[in-house]
Amino acid sequence: MLRFRGQDVPFGIIALGVGGIGASTVEAEGDVFNLEDRARFPGTYAQVRVGAVAGSASVGEMWLQNEAGVILRLRARRAGLMLAIGADAVRITMR
16 A cells, blocks of 8 residues: 555556565565656566565565666565575565
């Protein structure tokens, strides 16, 4: 859910990972930068991250930027077993 100017805006995510080993689910919250118009929020984001998780403990932040210059800083809570160092492509669509 994106909170933009007092409104909650639902969105969907499709992600493709490169360089990771394992499987996990991710729940994240964070900050959005350079978002003056919510129409700039959807798009393909490039992600660079370094982190590790075992059980319910995780380490790391995710930083993503789309082609419109919108930047997301996400603090993720992961569950599962995963070790990952690499880059991902994340596609965000509005619902």
